[in-house]
Amino acid sequence: MTRASLSLINDTPSILHRYSFGDNFDEMFDHHANPRELFLGVYQLLNSLTKQQLNIRQKASDLSFLNQGITFTVYHNSESSEHIFPYDLIPRLIDAQQWRILEAGLIQRTLALNLFLHDIYHEAHILRDKVIPVELVYTCKHFRREMIGINVPNKQYITLAGIDIIRDHHGKWFVLEDNLRVPSGASYVLSNREASQRAFPSLFNQYGIRSVNHYPQLLLNALKELAPHGKQDPMIVLLSPGAYNSAYYEHSFLGAQMGVPIVEGRDLIVHDNHVFLRTTQGLQPVDVIYRRLDDDFLDPLIFQSDSLLGVPGLFNAFQAGNVALANVPGTGVADDKAIYSFVPAIIRYYLQQEPLIDNVTTYLPENPEHLDFIKENIDQLVIKPVGGAGGYGLLIGSQASDTEKQVCLEQVIKNPRNYIAQPIIRLSTSPCYIDSRLVSRHVDLRPFVVFGKKPTVLPGGLTRVALKEGSLVVNSSQGGGSKDTWVLTG
Amino acid sequence: MHYAISHETVYQYHKPIKRCVMELRMQPSDNHTQAIYGYHLDVSPAVPLFSYMDWLGNRVLHFNCREETNALRIKVQFDAEITEGLLDESSLSRQSWSSFESLKNSRDMIDWLLPSHYCSSVPELVAFERDIAGETEARSPWHYVRSVNQTFKKHFTYAPKSTNVHSGIQEALVSRMGVCQDFSHIMITLFRKKGIPARYVSGYLFHNQDVSAPDASHAWVEVYIPGQGWVGLDPTNDLVVQQRHIKIAIGRDYKDVPPSKGVFFGDDCQHDLSVAVSVQQAQNQ
Numbered sequence: 001m002t003r004a005s006l007s008l009i010n011d012t013p014s015i016l017h018r019y020s021f022g023d024n025f026d027e028m029f030d031h032h033a034n035p036r037e038l039f040l041g042v043y044q045l046l047n048s049l050t051k052q053q054l055n056i057r058q059k060a061s062d063l064s065f066l067n068q069g070i071t072f073t074v075y076h077n078s079e080s081s082e083h084i085f086p087y088d089l090i091p092r093l094i095d096a097q098q099w100r101i102l103e104a105g106l107i108q109r110t111l112a113l114n115l116f117l118h119d120i121y122h123e124a125h126i127l128r129d130k131v132i133p134v135e136l137v138y139t140c141k142h143f144r145r146e147m148i149g150i151n152v153p154n155k156q157y158i159t160l161a162g163i164d165i166i167r168d169h170h171g172k173w174f175v176l177e178d179n180l181r182v183p184s185g186a187s188y189v190l191s192n193r194e195a196s197q198r199a200f201p202s203l204f205n206q207y208g209i210r211s212v213n214h215y216p217q218l219l220l221n222a223l224k225e226l227a228p229h230g231k232q233d234p235m236i237v238l239l240s241p242g243a244y245n246s247a248y249y250e251h252s253f254l255g256a257q258m259g260v261p262i263v264e265g266r267d268l269i270v271h272d273n274h275v276f277l278r279t280t281q282g283l284q285p286v287d288v289i290y291r292r293l294d295d296d297f298l299d300p301l302i303f304q305s306d307s308l309l310g311v312p313g314l315f316n317a318f319q320a321g322n323v324a325l326a327n328v329p330g331t332g333v334a335d336d337k338a339i340y341s342f343v344p345a346i347i348r349y350y351l352q353q354e355p356l357i358d359n360v361t362t363y364l365p366e367n368p369e370h371l372d373f374i375k376e377n378i379d380q381l382v383i384k385p386v387g388g389a390g391g392y393g394l395l396i397g398s399q400a401s402d403t404e405k406q407v408c409l410e411q412v413i414k415n416p417r418n419y420i421a422q423p424i425i426r427l428s429t430s431p432c433y434i435d436s437r438l439v440s441r442h443v444d445l446r447p448f449v450v451f452g453k454k455p456t457v458l459p460g461g462l463t464r465v466a467l468k469e470g471s472l473v474v475n476s477s478q479g480g481g482s483k484d485t486w487v488l489t490g
Numbered sequence: 491m492h493y494a495i496s497h498e499t500v501y502q503y504h505k506p507i508k509r510c511v512m513e514l515r516m517q518p519s520d521n522h523t524q525a526i527y528g529y530h531l532d533v534s535p536a537v538p539l540f541s542y543m544d545w546l547g548n549r550v551l552h553f554n555c556r557e558e559t560n561a562l563r564i565k566v567q568f569d570a571e572i573t574e575g576l577l578d579e580s581s582l583s584r585q586s587w588s589s590f591e592s593l594k595n596s597r598d599m600i601d602w603l604l605p606s607h608y609c610s611s612v613p614e615l616v617a618f619e620r621d622i623a624g625e626t627e628a629r630s631p632w633h634y635v636r637s638v639n640q641t642f643k644k645h646f647t648y649a650p651k652s653t654n655v656h657s658g659i660q661e662a663l664v665s666r667m668g669v670c671q672d673f674s675h676i677m678i679t680l681f682r683k684k685g686i687p688a689r690y691v692s693g694y695l696f697h698n699q700d701v702s703a704p705d706a707s708h709a710w711v712e713v714y715i716p717g718q719g720w721v722g723l724d725p726t727n728d729l730v731v732q733q734r735h736i737k738i739a740i741g742r743d744y745k746d747v748p749p750s751k752g753v754f755f756g757d758d759c760q761h762d763l764s765v766a767v768s769v770q771q772a773q774n775q
Contacts, residue, residue, distance in 0.1 A: 301512075
C-alpha cells in the first residue's frame with residue numbers, strides 16, 4: 001500500500017499540503033502524487049489561493065444555493081427533512097478523448113436498452129432466443145404487462161436516461177446502474193455549473209469547457225418530437241407528485257427553464273380519452289407529459305388503485321396515442337438490477353457490438369452457485385435490492401456487523417429475486433474542499449442521455465461525492481453532495 | 491346450445507357524484523367455440539364508449555362521465571351459441587407430469603405458473619393441500635386436476651357474502667366458506683404450485699340445479715394440458731366446462747378481470763352496488 005501525500009517546496013503551506021488519497025485512484029493526482037496534466041490548471045490555481053480566498057468562494061456558493069432553494073429531501077425512517085444540496089467547490093475534469101469513449105458507450109447502452117424494451121413488450125425475441133430467462137423479466141416488479149402490444153410513438157421508450165458510471169482503483173470506467181424511470185439530478189448539473197463558473201471564472205475560460213446550459217432546450221426538443229400526429233407547437237406539461245417529493249426543486253426548475261406548466265394529478269382530467277389541463281380559461285388539451293411520477297402512481301384506474309397522485313384514464317389516453325408520456329410506463333424493467341447483469345448481452349444481441357463501457361461483475365442469488373459465492377464472500381461484496389434506488393437498503397459487507405450480514409443473508413435467501421451482489425469497488429477519489437481543508441472523497445458520475453431523434457449525452461453530468469471520509473455511498477438520498485463536471489472541448 | 495344473457499349493474503350513490511372514469515370487461519370474445527349475436531351495452535347517463543384489447547386478449551370498454559349523477563347503470567345484452575367442446579378424457583389423462591416441466595421457460599405460459607395477486611400460497615393453503623392429499627392422489631396431472639375440482643363441494647360451503655371481491659384466499663380457507671371467486675383462486679394456486687398452468691375465467695353459467703347463485707356472474711378455472719390446450723373446470727359446481735359456461739374474460743386472477751372498475755369523484759362516493767344477471771336458454775336461430 002503506497003500512501004501518497006504532498007509536501008510542497010513553498011514557504012506558505014498551500015491548501016494542497018497534506019492532501020492524501022491512500023491507494024485509491026485519484027482524479028487529480030497520479031500514484032506518484034504528481035498532478036495529472038489535465039488538472040495542472042486546477043492545481044496551479046489551488047496552489048495560489050489562500051484558505052481565506054477559498055472560504056469566501058465556498059460561502060458565496062453556499063449562500064447562492066440557499067437563496068435559490070436548491071434542496072433535496074432525505075427520508076429517514078418515518079421522518080423526512082429538506083436539505084440544501086451540498087455543493088463542493090473543486091470541479092472534476094474529464095478530457096475530450098476520455099469523454100468521446102464515455103459518450104459512445106452511453107449512447108450504445110441507451111440504444112440497446114430502448115430496443116430491449118420494444119422487444120420484450122412485443123415479440124420478445126430475446127426471451128425466445130433464451131438470452132435472458134423469461135422468469136427474470138416476468139418476476140420484475142417494474143415489468144408492466146399493460147404495455148404488451150402497445151405501440152409507442154417512434155418506438156421510443158426512453159426519452160431521458162441517467163446512467164451512473166464509476167472508476168475503480170485502476171481508473172477503469174464501469175457502468176454501475178441504469179436509471180430509466182424518472183432519473184433526477186440534471187437541474188443540479190446546471191446549478192453546479194453556475195456556481196463553478198462564478199467561483200473560478202478565469203480558470204473556466206482558460207480550459208475551454210463544453211456547455212451544459214442547453215439541457216432544458218435539449219429535453220424540450222425531445223419532448224416536442226413525441227407529440228401525437230407530429231403536432232406543431234404541442235402543449236407539454238411536467239407532471240409532479242408535488243412539493244413533498246424529494247426532487248421538487250428540480251421539477252420547478254426544469255418546468256420554469258423549459259417554459260412548461262408544472263402540474264399535479266388533480267390539475268389534469270381525462271375526457272373522452274384525451275387529456276386536458278384545467279385552467280382558469282377552461283380545459284386545454286395536453287399533448288405530451290414529462291412525468292416525474294412513478295408508474296405505480298400514474299393512473300389509479302390501471303396501476304395502484306389507492307393512489308391519489310395520478311390521473312384516472314391517463315393510461316388509456318396514452319395507449320390510444322392521444323397523449324405521449326416521457327418516459328413511457330414500463331421502462332423500469334430495463335433498469336432492474338438483476339436485468340442489469342444482462343445488459344452486455346443485450347448490447348451484443350441487438351447491436352452486434354461489444355459494450356464500450358463494462359458492467360460491474362454481478363451475482364444473482366437465484367443462481368445456486370452465485371448464492372454459495374455470496375455466502376462465502378459477503379465481506380467483499382455489496383448487497384443491493386434490485387428495485388431500489390437512492391442507495392436505500394444496501395449492505396456493504398466490509399463495513400457491516402456480523403448481525404447485519406446475517407440478517408441480510410437471511411433476506412437474500414428468502415427472496416433471492418429481490419437482491420444482487422457485487423464486489424465492493426473502491427471508487428476513484430477527487431479533491432474536495434471540506435471544512436477549510438482539501439480532502440479526498442469518493443465520487444461517481446451520473447451523465448444524462450436525452451433521446452430525441454437520436455440520443456445525445458449532455459457533456460458533463462452530476463459528479464456525486466460521498467461526503468463522509470472513506471464512504472463509498474454517493475447517493476444524494478444518503479446525504480451525498482456533488483460537484484461540477486467539466487468536459488474539455490478538445 | 492343457445493343462450494340469451496342480460497347483465498345489469500347499478501351503482502347507486504348516497505350523494506350525487508361529480509364525475510367518474512370507468513373500465514368494463516363485459517364483452518365476450520366471439521370465436522369458434524362461442525358465437526356472439528346482437529351484443530349491446532348501454533350506459534346511463536349516456537356517454538361515448540371507447541375500447542381496446544388488453545394484454546390478455548380481453549375486450550375492454552371504457553368511458554368517463556362528467557355529468558353529476560345519482561346512479562350509474564350499465565346494461566349488457568347478447569345471445570351466445572356455445573359449441574360443445576370435445577373432451578377426450580383418455581387422451582387428457584395420458585399427459586405425464588414431465589410434459590409440464592418445460593412450460594415455465596415459455597413466455598406464453600409463465601404468467602399462468604407464477605403466483606399472482608390473489609393466487610399466492612399461504613400457510614392455510616398448504617394445510618388444505620395436506621387435508622385433501624388422500625382424495626387427490628393421482629396417476630396423472632389430469633386425474634389430479636379432476637380430483638381437486640371435486641373437493642370443493644365437500645370441503646367448502648357456498649355462501650354468498652361470506653367473502654367480498656377483495657378477499658384473499660386465506661379468508662375462505664379459514665372459514666371454509668366462500669363463492670366461486672374464492673374457490674377458483676384456491677384451485678389456481680394449488681395447480682400452479684404443482685406446475686400446471688392455470689388461469690381465472692369470468693363469465694356466466696346457465697344454471698341447472700347448481701350450487702352457485704343463478705342471478706350472479708360466475709367464475710371458474712382453465713388449465714393448460716400440453717397437446718390438448720385449455721380445459722375449463724368449475725370447482726364451485728364440480729363441473730368440467732362443456733356447454734353451459736359463457737366466457738367473458740381471462741386473467742391471472744380476479745384482479746385482471748373485474749367486470750367493472752372505476753374512479754369516482756364527489757363529496758361522498760359511498761354507494762350500493764347491485765348486479766342482476768339472467769341466462770336463459772334461447773331458441774336456436
